[in-house]
Structure formats: structure tokens, C-alpha cells
Amino acid sequence: MAPAAVDYSLYLVTDSTPAILGDRDLVEVVEQALQGGVTIVQLREKTADTGELIKIGKALHEKCKQHGIPLLINDRVDVALAVGCEGVHVGQDDMNVATARQLLGPDKIIGATVSSIEEARIAVERGADYLGIGTLYATNTKKNTKDILGINGIRKILHYLGISEDEKTRNIKTVCIGGVNASNVQNVIYQLLAPSLSNPEPKSIDGVAVVSAIVGASDPSKASQNLHKLITSPPPFSSRTSSLNPPIWHDDNAAELDNIASTAITSLAAVRKHSPLSHNMTNLVVQNFAASVALAIGASPIMSNNGAEALDLANLGGGLVINMGTATPDALNNHRLAISAYNSVGGPIVLDPVGAGATSARRSALSFLLASGHFSLIKGNEREILSVARASGFTLSLPNEQQQKGVDSGDSLFTLEQKAYIVSRIAARERNIVLMTGATDVLSDGYRTCAIRNGHEYLGLITGSGCTLGTTLASYLAAAKKEGSDAFYAAVAGILHYEIAAERAASAPSVKGPGTFIPAFIDSLYHYGRDESEAPLSWLRSALKV
Ligand code: 3NM
Ligand code: MG
Secondary structure (H helix, E strand, O other): OOHHHOOOOEEEEOOOOHHHHOOOOHHHHHHHHHHHOOOEEEEOOOOOOHHHHHHHHHHHHHHHHHHOOOEEEEOOHHHHHHHOOOEEEEOOOOOOHHHHHHHHOOOOEEEEEEOOHHHHHHHHHOOOOEEEEEOOOOOOOOOOOOOOOHHHHHHHHHHHHHOOOOHHHHHOEEEEEOOOOOOOHHHHHHHHHOOOOOOOOOOOOOEEEEOHHHHOOOOHHHHHHHHHHHHHOOOHHHHOOOOOOOOEOOOOOHHHHHHHHHHHHHHHHHHHHHOOEEEEEOOHHHHHHHHHHHHHHOOEEEEOOOHHHHHHHHOOOOEEEEEOOOOOHHHHHHHHHHHHHHHHHOOOEEEEOOOOOOOHHHHHHHHHHHHHOOOOEEEEOHHHHHHHHHHOOOOOOOOOOOOOOOOOOOOOOOOHHHHHHHHHHHHHHHOOEEEEOOOOEEEEOOOOEEEEOOOOHHHHHOOOHHHHHHHHHHHHHHHHHHHOOOHHHHHHHHHHHHHHHHHHHHOOOOOOOHHHHHHHHHHHHHHOOOOOOOOHHHHHHHHOOO
């Protein structure tokens, strides 16, 4: 098989550590993966003796040949020669690509692991056929990886390759590796395809390389088939055209207002029916309040900052809020564990980048978090979202911009149209929902954009109102996931619940100011939509201001 004809789209890398393979036979697992549709296989064994490695290699090669699929050997050029398979994959600490090429000749496939532009440049120069770019997301499969690149890191390397004057560099094949699974693979591919203003036609990735998503799956054949299907079919969001000036729904769009009101009622009912876990990784100051808010809206709170239990919690089907309030290295490591746990089961994650942009530590914490996985929703005030825009690769310059001063935002920096533009561009790029909070909240999924003017000034005068809006949104997203309903409308519903409840609480006779507002607010979150004398649709329809 000529290297140019290789299909890299679903690249299986093997691993026989018991934590991943279990007590199964590797050759059988690979056979199942081949039946499921993997397009290339790499035998990666870090501990086997040479004789054993050649034996497994030959057995795998037989299977691969039956399916017309190339087999590569990790690191060991000698083993590849002994097996007679199609090539090798070398890491940065292995034999260099040029030497491997001399030993293997021009017809074998040689791939190289790269995690920087410089490594990519050298690997291409030395004659690699493809690059394995990683680490995309943190993964338990390989703990000592050099760099977690995130989508943006991969984008930078692809961009470098794509704009090269050298044809070989421009046409080099690429796969990304690290933490790719069924819940994020479509996002990964389409995020990498997303054009930006500076790069309208980005070089695309040719495939994804996975270990645990196939080798660790209970049914490797089904897992491969599913991944193959996800890779080859357009994701639900790809048919959407995200226009640069998306419409904002106004009070005069009666049909849309009816739709928002009725989906808000359905979303509220879903929260109360499922009582989803609302897992909060947040700072000590707001833990108690966040737990009360979760209970009042109908969710089940758990306040756990321990990344080690995140996977067990993620398996309960709830939503996670990551509050960047305490961006210490220790907190960030726990966040990363939790992000990969929720991403691995497709559970929603809300990122609250508190104070992002205020200090350089917080700016790097934000980049770290954004590179760690995919967030379903990112919420923040104007300056926080501005930092998110910058961290995800936008260059924005704004009039009268000052360094962010604390965590509370001052007067608005933007017009409504500018807000809509910013949130929709980030959302289209990140393939998620972005919410910019303020007197008018603006949210977008890159396709639909909505401005909500509900809420009350007291929310700005109490601690943790932003954090607990995150708690509310994670609960709504988790319930929507259980129902299979639209996450964007669920987010709108969560904001309405929170902000209309605030308006009602503020007007209660007992409320004299922010102090008495807090207990009334919790009551109001609880009573929202419960009053038997109210026809839910009509009161909500008249209360919402969008
Ligand atoms: N190489 P999973 S990450 C083998 O970054 C390997 O170079 C990596 O495993 C790199 O698909 C990795 O289970 C493991 O996350 C990927
Ligand atoms: Mg190696």
C-alpha cells in the first residue's frame, strides 16, 4: 500500500496494560476493531520482549492483511522488518525518522509523534509520512505526556503546516491523539475545521488516534463502528450556518417568545423530574449557597473538588460546574481530572472563568482549562468572556479597555450587537454555548443568539450569584441531556428560572435589601412554576424579557 493511499481516519493504537485490555486477548480485540472499521493499526507495546513482540506483530499483521488495513509498529524498526508490516511510528525519544527511512526504504509508512511546530517541521523534513499530534486532551492511558495541547495547540501546528510554501509540508497527513472518544470526536474534528478570520480555510486533520475508546471498550467492534460512524457523518451542528450577524430575538417576535416560554416549562419539568446531580467544583465561599440553589431549583447538589472521584460522579449522569475562583495548581489538576471524566461520558460541563484576565496566573489557568477538554457552556461577564475569546485564538481590540479589576464587572464595554458578535463567534469556534452575563445577558450557540433582560440588581450585590447561575445551568443541561432535548433552549430556560425568580424575590414584602433578598431568592427559586393558581405558560410568557 503506497503511503499516500492510507486512510488515517480511525487510527487504532494498541495497549495491553490490564487497566485497558483487561484479561482479553489483544489479537482478538484488534480483530473486533477491524470488523468495526478502524482504518489503520499501530502495535504499541512498551514492555514485551522482542520475541513476543514479533509473535504478536505477525498475528496482528495476518488479521490486518485480511481487512486490507496497514499495521505499524511503535518505536521498533527491527520488529517492523521482522514482521514485514507496513511501517513504524516513532516518538521523539525513539529512532529518528531519517534513520528509520534509511532502514525501511521509501515504501514503508513512517509516522512521528510531534507536540510542537518545531518538532513537526523536523519530522516532515526527515521524511515522515504522517504526524501524530498530541497530546490533545489529558488521558489516563499515557500519563507522562509532554504537553497537553488542546484544540488550540493542535490548530497552531495545523496552521503552520497548512500555510507552508513547501508542498510536502502542506500535504503531510496528520492525526491527533489523546483523550479522543465517542463523546468528543465530532467536536474535535469540527472544531479543528472551524474557520477563523485569520485562517478561513484551515488545514484539516486526517484522522483521530485512539487507545482506550476502542481497546478499553466492552465491545471493541461496536465502539469502532460507532466512532467510524461519528467520524464519517456530519454532526448535528454542522448543517447550521452561523451568520456573522445573527438575529437577536426581540419582544416583538411572538412565535419565538412562545417557543422560549414553552421550552422553558418543559426544561423546568425535566429538572424536577430527573433531579440531576449538580456537581460543583467551586470555592469555599459559595459552596453552601450553591448547594441551596441546586436544591431549590430541583437538582441534587454535590460539592466535590476532588478530581479522583469525578469519574464516579460523572457516571451518575449529572452536570459539572468548574468555577475558576481558586486557580491554584492543585485545583487545576483536580479540574483537569474532572473535565476528562465528564468528557469521557459526554456529561455537560459549565465553565465559569471567574476573574479570568485579572492576573497572568488566571490567564494561564484559563488556557490550561480550555486545553483540557470540551465545555458545553462557558459563562462569564464581559471581561471574562473577552479573556476566553483571546485564549481561544481571537484577537480583539476594544476601545477604552482597562485591565480587569476584581471579579465584578463595571460598566458595559460593548453594545448589544458587539456582545452578540463575540459570543456567537466563540461559540461557533468552540462548538458550544457561550453566555456573556450583564444587565442584558447574551448567549449563543454560534447559530442562535438570544438576549435576556430579566434579573435584578440585587444579584450583583450578593456573593456567588454568578457561580450559582452556573449551578443552575449545569442542572438544566444535565436534564436536557437526559431528555435528549436542545441544550440551547435548556440554557435559556435556566437563565429565565434564575432571573425571574430573582425579580420576584426582590419584590417580596419581606425584602429590604441584598441581605433579606438571599433567603427570599431561594424561596422564589423553589416556588418558580409551582404555584397552582398560575397557568405556567402565560405567566412565564409575560415575565420573560428577551
Ligand atoms: N500517545 P487514549 S497520548 C499513545 O500524546 C499516546 O503522544 C500520546 O490514549 C501522545 O486514546 C497517547 O486512551 C494515549 O486517550 C492516548
Ligand atoms: Mg515511543
